Amino acid sequence: MSLQRRIFLMVVGLLLVVLLPTIAIFTLNTRNALFQQAKANGQLIAELLASSTGFIESIPVQAEAFISDQMVVQARIAAHLVAIAEAAGLSPDEINAHLRDIVNTTVLDEFWITDENGYAYLRSDPSIEFTFNPDPEIQPQAYIFWQLLSGAVDQVIQEAQVREVDDQTFKYVGVAGIDKPRIVQVGYNIGVLDILIDQVGLPNLVQRLINERSVSAIWIVDNNLNLLASDGISSPDIDINFDPSDRETVQQVLQTGESLQYTQDGFLHVVTPVINNEQIIGAVLVYVSLEGVQNAIQQALIFAVLLSLIAVGTGAIASQLLSRWISQPILHLSQAAEAIANGEWDYDIPLTRNDEVGTLARTFSAMSARIRDLINQFEERVADRTRDLQMATASSAQLVSELQLAYTVGRKITETYNMPDYQQRIMSVIAQSFDLYTVLLFEPDKDHKRLILRAAADRQGVSIMPEIFPEIDLDANSTVALAARMRETVAVNDVTKSNVYMPIDALPATSAEIAIPLVIGGELIGVLDLQSENVNVFDNNMLRFMENIAALVTLSIKNAHLKQHVSNAQAEIEVIRKNQAQFISQLSRDVRLPLYDLLDTTEIVADGFMGEITPEQAKSLHQVVDKGDELLSNLNEALGISRIVVDGLPLYVENINLRHSLEPIIAITRDLVKNRPIEIVVDMPESLPELYGDDRRIRQIFLGLLSNAAKFTEQGHITIQIEQQADKIHAVIQDTGRGISQEEQQQLFSMALVSQQEVKGASRALRLPLTRKFIEAHGGKIWLESTPGVGTTCHVTLLVATP
Template sequence: MSDATLSAIERFTERFERITQIEDLPEVIRTYPGLEAVLSVSILNLVRHTTQYRVDLPIAWIDAARAPHPLTEHAAFQDQRLRDLWEIDGADPLLVGDIEHLVGISDRVLMFYRYQAIRAFALLPLVIDEQIIGFIHLTWQTVQSFQATDHRNLTLLARQVVWILQSLQLSAQLQARVERTEYLLLLTTILSYATSENEIVESVGTHLARYEVHQTILHYLDSDDHGNLTTITMSGIWESVMRVDRITRLFDPHPIPAFLQPYLIGRDPIIIPDTSATFGALPTSVTYAYGVNAPTIVILPLYTGRICQGALFLAWKAHYLPSQEARDVFAALTQIVAPVVASRRAYLVAERARLQSEARARELEMVSKVSAAASENLDLDHLLQTVVDLGKSGFNLYHAQIYLADQDGQTLHLAAAARDDSGRGDSAWTPVTLSLVEDRSLTARCGRERRGIIINDVTQNPDFQANPTFPAIRSEMAVPMILGQQLIGVISVQAREVERFTPNILLVLTALANEIAVSVQNARLYAEQLKVADELRNLDHLKSQFLANMSHELRTPLNAILNFTYFVASGVFGPVNEKQVDALSKVTESGRHLLGLINDVLDFSKIEAGMMQLFLEDFALDELLDGVLAATQSLHRSPQVELRAEIAPDLPIISADKRRLRQILLNLISNAIKFTEHGTITLVAQIADDHVRFAVHDTGKGIPPEEHEAIFEAFKQTPDGLMRGGTGLGLPISRRLAEAHGGHLWVESRVGHGASFYVTIPLSAKGRN
């Protein structure tokens, strides 16, 4: 048992000592129904020697206003008569030997005695603490002659009766004290085991049943601050004497009526015996909260030290005036209940903080998971399914869906859904499309109003459309996904509990929804890009196919032209004369030229389309250069031009596209021949580090600096070049072929000093487009 409880019991018993015996006496006498008989026997024994007459023993209690209250069942004694008699007064016994000789007695009293044939009487005051608490009334039917000894004996008799009463009273008090202490101890024990507000209220209510308390309501301070009691965390309604019929939900916000709050300032119990006199008619909300139109209420503030923990409210069905004993029990009760409430409150605060931080942590974890999933996921369906799955489990929801708005903003389409029993979304049990214009569902309304909406109890929402597949929906929330001005969609979630969604969750989900909106947009853009890329790929494929076909279609006739011409010219089909040979050689030359042009155009197209592929093979550079030099011998050139080669010895094997290197070198040499009237053209080949460097030097008129780059651009043939024929694509193609090998091609030239074209090719080309 706690110190607080012990001190509470001590205070209670101290308080008990102060109970005035007088106030307590009626209870004592009432508790002993045979008292009158006992007293009668005692008194008769005492007075027998003085009288032979019958004795009446009406005992009355005189209150502070001296109003007599009959204490026994004796009916003969009427209030008014006693009052009149009492006017005779005196603390000493009043002995009247003969009423006919009594001076100053009222006629009515006289008539009273005469009527009962009483001739003499004795009135013996019962005095406790100098206060008369009643008297013994002895009557005789004959005239008595009272002596001094009678006076003394009767005084003694009165004192003995008082002693008897006092001892009875003490015994009763003791018994009551033992009883109360016992049940307060019991209550303390029970309360110490109370694990819920229900149990606290039930224990207290059970112990207050003997005071006819109709309801016991326990109010907690909602927070730790020591301010006003503004909200409660629990309210128990005590409907009947022995059982709790209705305990309202924990954490149900249930404000203490404002008009009661001023009464909670002090620490003392406040008794409002007549609420209608004090407050006027109680508001309906109050009578609802208190269960009855409580005419009497008692407010018991609960304090531990200087901290107010809350209050106990007791309400009665009918007017009730608590006795001093009841008040003392109430006071003692506050001392016992306050520490219990304090510890329970501390637990609740800690528990709530724990739950909040747990919920917060869960939310944050969920948010980060969803964000991560959203940002790394570019597949729209998968993204949305991940979001609803994570959201449903993260927020512990019944059901979650994402609807996406269509382009014209008229309709919402179900994009993903998750429910807690079947897990995956299934369009069979969720509306697939919702009209943004007229649908009354929360989802459509949210999209229409473009704001998050919480419905905390769907049964209170007239627009709620019960879905037979989701019988358990009790609350729902929807938040829009908005990007800029555009409604991307709506996230809609449902829970099994009422009031599941707090403004806090709404904020979290709104932030999340906006993030998801961005991801949705990204996913859509990505899908679009994929589509475009796909189309481009198709286009590329078509282009590539076209080029391949062109290559085939253009070369096939040339095979016939060139070779049949050769056959005719070489006499396969019979003798030919010189003129015919000359003509046929022009055909051959033109055919070869045409093939060159076709190759250039196709090469350039392939380069432009990014489809140039190298055919890499290992070969000896010597072999390549021999072939190139051999080929150049057949080129037409000015007789004043000398072809030279400066080939470094011991050239290595290279990994490259042989045909393309040959093409580059022949192109450079044939260009040089074209633009050189006289002098020399020199082909140089040497190794530098990990690449081979070719150079073609000529002694032509040179290239002005402004044309150094232009000559490598397609369709920018110089006027001079135009004059000499060709496609003008040779250099651009050559440079791109060198670059495709990972090498370079450039020119160095001064006007009047010839030109030098350089090509570098890595010995181990990787081949790239």
């Protein structure tokens, strides 16, 4: 072999020894660098998606939470507003009008306020009748608000959902009533959240990344491996079909919270956890294709071999240039991804290339600008909503303040009607509450020709009656007289420009005046005159407010008049009642004394002391005596009733042995029936507990009952049965007399007196009002059972004396 060949072979060998390791080392280094860059890019994309996922998913949640808080405030305000309005006496129509005005002028879309039964009698849409129901099958969406009526919760916040009736996305919030069980619900159309989700949601971001050649697939899952977004499609009902290695890797990342990478089947798999508020809520799986990396490695190898054949130096320089040409764009993209992940949405990627890397750079820039614009729009909308809510809150606060003032004044007015100087007190309350120069109250005289001043007060609530003229002609040219004639409010906001204002020397500072007629049931009962030192103070709101106050004054004055009428009528009735009782008592005394003399004389004649008489004459005279005794008994009863009416029923109470008290009464009864075939049966234990009462009245009770039984029983028996029942003594008096009809039983215990003609047609000669009064005065009861032609059973209960 020649030296030239050996040198050639040596050079060739040297070149081969130098080039082969160089090519191998260069190829290996290039491969590692490209893989590292691909991994870094995949990791940055995954981290960007993970960061964006937590941020994007939190936007609708935070927005809905913010809206929920504002709606709770609205519902609370509505609950207080309704409670105050109803306490102030506003009707449902008036309350509805105020609430609908709020709906029409604010962002609030609906309100539904119920009574204790769930019926929405206050609602934004009067055409819809709605009643809440606790059954979820009847009301799948609204049933949860029933808990507010039962008191289980004091507020319910329902997630935004599509309504069944019109497929609109609505959010409802309800709170419990303040003054009584009720549901106070407000509704808001938040379809804007759907638009926000569509524009900045995960599907849109995933679709943009999928359009790039380097990213082949993206999956975003939650902790339960439920799919949140994939290939631009979002559906919670689709399950992920991972390879076993993918599933194990995702589960490992969810458990450890650390990112993992691995290559499989020509793809780089990057798995990164999604962290929100330091909580792992899911994971992002990115498939980065390695086809471009492998092609780049092959091209670099061929290019290196060709250049090495020309010159090692040229190859080295070319390799260096190639390395820089490949790695520099990837470095810029990595920096851009890191800046966007840190929230620098205005970061500018310094690349103008038209290849895939340039397209990826432009996509990153467009995505960053779009997210920045959406965030700015969202912040503007939140600011607008906040401003609207603040305006609505301020308006509601003003209305609540007016209602509170009306309630306070109304309560003070209604509390004064039963006071002696209620009119002056009412004027003082109004003058002090509204800081008025003076407040006057006029009432018409009985002929309705003049208006008489009844009360007057200045802003300190001090009476100024002595300083004001006492009356005004109804035909006079004055604000007060005109309001009385027209039965309408007359307002003068500048007295210097009015031809109906009547100056009052004692009130020189009056600049504005309103006169409000006090009318109820078509009757004019007075005129309320309000005066101020300032012009144009009585605007429409003030007029309406003062007319409501005047209505309360009207009711208070009318109630005072009615109370006085009732008091006078009661006094007159009491005088009549006592006069009637005294008349009956006097009449009984005037008749009873002559009757005693007549009966004594008749009985002497009947017994033959005045001379011998025939048996028929004796019989007739004894009948006269019997009827006289009956008449005398009726007079005694009338006299007893009149004494009770006039003097009441005094009792001289002591412990009473009932058996000892009844023995003489039973003996008298036996004597009354000794000439008739009547058996007296007594069923009474040897020992009975003592009663606590008036012994004389107790004897009168049983004497009256037994004498009636003896008088109206011709034959048969009279049974007296006494027994103890717990803390009572139960007495039963049964006879076989004529009996009493149902109509007569209803009148038997009446306090009214009956004539002798009524007695003849009745089963009882005496009614028993005194007997019942005596029994009830001892805490007992009396009732009877009777059948005409069979007999009567009378029941009496009396309380046993306590030890």
